[in-house]
Amino acid sequence: MPPFFIPAAEGQEQTDQVYAAVVAFNALVDPSRFYSISYSHNGKREVATVGEPHAINGETVLLILKERRDGAPHPV
Incomplete structure (x- = not known):
């Protein structure tokens, strides 16, 4: 697994600030x-990885956060 990063951030300082x-x-x-996380969506197994296009909408995954309500991580 690579070190923590945010796509398009210019260096570790900006990554930490964002x-x-x-x-x-x-x-x-x-x-x-x-x-990276794997999860089920509409009965289909999906994977989301930071820096890669999301399988559902094609947008680059910037972060994966842990939700407050159920504690499950989700891509952003």
Whole structure:
């Protein structure tokens, strides 16, 4: 697994600043960092990986956050 990164961030300092802003904005209780997750969506097994296009919408996955309501990680 590569070190934590945010696609398009210019260096570790900017990565840390963006991540801190996301954590603060979303009031994350558990700011765990995830590189890749697998999950079920509409009965189909999916995988989301930071820096790669998302299988459902084709957009680049920027972060994977842990939701407050059920504790399950989800791509952003």
